[in-house]
Amino acid sequence: MLIPLLEHELQNLLKSRRIYLTVTMFLLLFATVFIVRAIDFQKQINQYNDDVMLNDKDLREATNYSQIKPRAIQKPIIFSIFNEGFKIPRVITIQYYEPITNTMTLNEETNLLYNESTQLDITFLITFFLSLFILLISYDSVNGEKQVGTLRILMTYPLKRQSFILKKTLGVFFFVALTFTIPYFLSIMGITYHFVNVLSLNFFLSAIFYWFLVMLFIMFFSLLGIFISCCTTNPNRSLVYCLLVWIMFSIVLPISWDYIIAPRLYNDTLTQLSQGYRDKIMQAQRIMYNDVPDEANINLVGHMNWSGRHFFYETNVAGWKATHEQHHRYQMYIYENYFPVTRDAEQAYDEIQRKRIYMENVRNWVFFYNPIVLFNSLSAQITGNSREDLLRFLHTTRELRDELVNLGVSEEWLLDSRFFIMYELETDVMYNITDQYDLFMLIYEYAGGHGPLEDFFNEIGEERAVGYLQEMVSQQERYNMVLPRFRRYEQPIYTFSEIFARILQYLVVFVVSILVLWVMTWRKFLGFDVR
């Protein structure tokens, strides 16, 4: 009995012009959004490749340790075509002691004049449009039948009211599910074909979970539409109710929480936390720039500078040994004082992010009955572009940074002047600090290609010059640079159970709310006057 009724219901739906209109609009929107986002993704992939090449080039061409700034580069998440989620920075440059919170750079086309707050992805399409379409299809499914008189006839047949409601729900559900599933799987196939090089298991896992979530979403709204249709006998009235419910669910309630309730509850804590973070950053800056003791201040002895053609050591005092020692003390000072504070700053930054994650969780519990909020939050968990993933990215990058720093300490280049010194292969001369300023200038002139070596010998006397050059050669071994072997950043891969664990608790809430709504609808229809 159920199957013929279901067939009948689907046929009925297909006859209505309203349906064609909504389906056409939805498909048009789906296609537009998908194409725009796929083009955008292609751009992201190109940028990613550029970033990787640039990173490798920089590391290859580094001529001293201080120039080694490996980047942790996050591969664009392919499923972000469907769900943009929380925008995680793609590139983090590792700069030894710099805190990995504010060195985040987004190598994107960021328009600094215009800060867009748009979200035009398939998730937005589902939460905002699909919900409305379902309600527009189902708002008169029960009371409409009553109005035309078919409901009364149907009830004279040996058909349970429960089955009638089930058929109505399944009819709307299957119809909308098909409307979504066909373009969805076509687009998945399109992606598989076009982006075959960047596909990963994550993508297919996300695709399956996402589809399942959308099915739950459609089920909830189909039931909601039918429930409202049972609440009043007048279809016009149920239409207005549906629109109201939709506006409340999709706009009014979420923004009331975001802009009124949440700021009231959490603004003070967040301000305190960000103040704590800023204080740590300020403290670190003071250590770096203001509190440096004279015996460790490299500005007093000289530092690396750029002549416009190459780096060179600029010295303000005589004595290269003294300068090197000063540099060593500076590095020690930074390692012992600056580094720990920047780590505290990182902790403080994480606190802020954790508080925000907590706020998002509270929001999900407050809106447990609102599938729009749940869907938005869960889809980011599925795609891997939630705030938790930002924290994960930061943590991994910090681990890599710590490894690099430890390597520098154990191999003894980070804390000594080799960190700054550079060895020029072409001229075979080290830009070094000489024991006298004029001698340094001569060497510098020579290295810069001005004046022959004889001049240099004549100027300072042969014996001294030979002695000096010999010393340089003997030191060469010590200053020779071997690139450290550090671990590169690797993209995290989620397993099925990991994703499942991430969304489990809210998934249960989702399913329970659908069951509750089903019971409510069924009870409501039992009391519905079919005459």
Place this chain on the structure above:
Amino acid sequence: MNQIILMKDIRLMLKDLKFQIFFLILVALFILSAISSAVTYHSHNDEYQADLNRFNELVSNENYTKLANLINHRRLNVLSQPSPAILFSSYSSFPDKINSRVIFYSPTLDKYGQSGNGVFRLNWFFILGILTGFIMLVMSFETISQEKRSGTLRLMSVYGFKRQKILWIKYISYMLLYLIIIIPPALASMILFFALTGTWSAVFMWKFLLILLISIPFASFFVWLGIFISMGKNYRNAIVMIVFIWLFFVIIVPQSASIFGKQLSPIKTTTEYRQARSSAFWDEFQAWNEREDDRAGSNTPENLEIRAAAYHTSEEKRDVVVQKEVEDYMRQTMMIQKIASISPFAQFEMISEIVFDKGLYMLNYMQDTTKRSVNQITNLMIEQDSRDENSMHLFYGWAEMDSNVLSFFYGSDKVAFSHELFEQPNLLFVTEIETDDAWGKMVKIMMRLLPILILNLVLMAGAVVKFERLDIR
């Protein structure tokens, strides 16, 4: 007789459940938007005060206002102050602050508050610009079809009413209804906001009233649209149609504007811009070094003049690149705005920018002000330095560092640039930004209103013609 029908129409609408529900929602939203805007206003104001305090601290620090230090990357702040305009819209797409180095116009942009990732925000623009269109459509979508179904339309034509008159009465009654549902809650919201923030000002009250007045043609557009659609055969299909039209104008066009704008007017990536800036500087500096035998790289006393000139021109080159970058951003922003302005409701927000001195409209004036201030400060610094006998009058960013070298190696009393304190440190913090006068603004507002007025006329003409031909049997 006309009056009687009008009153009857209005009374019927007031009794309508749709109207009552929408009215309640609007009241709630207006009140909530006052509260939420007040929260945002307070946090923006706190940030503004913190900026002000930080600036005062800096100005009282002699190390900061020393001329030689001032030319080394010290910055000028031009800020658009937080104002009650936030009740209308947060204008969060555009920056509120421009920072620039005091010796060059090299803008960096910043804003108050965090940029939210939500698509909607609770404020007057959301209510008047997004929701009211929807409400007016839902209220009016069955106006003619209902009369037709119940037979009253036929009756009226039997009584000898001109069709045009019937249409006008319908229209006027909907517009009156609009005023009824909008004005009282809007006024309550305004008063509540002023009370919560303590920012009462007559100027802003008039501005809010003006914006309510300007919202009328936008509501009227949707009323005409609703009436037009209600003449269709199947009014339930009509509701689907109108919801799509509303979605198209209010959500899809503004939302997709930035995506299409970015495709049509692309900018470079941040890395490319950074490289362009850096190479503009170093290419020029290197060229100087090659021309002048590496003297630009040297900070010995005899080379200092060349070095200063090389550094300064290199910086100028870099800042030209920075400005080009900002021009690129501006070009893209204008493209996004152009696409968005297809939607009358994006136009509405643009008009409000003129009324409240905010957003893109304000940004242009902020840029002008910043350029002017930079020139003024630079001239004053050079002028003040020229009076200092100890100075070598070399105006470049490394002046102070090279002065240290001078004194260390050569025991020189001379400094590259004066060590005196800047005489007018208050110029470094600008909050007064001059925009158009009232007439200029009025002209700009009228220019923006013109398309929506024309759309109103077109729809009205369409509705009249369609109604004349309507089969009312």
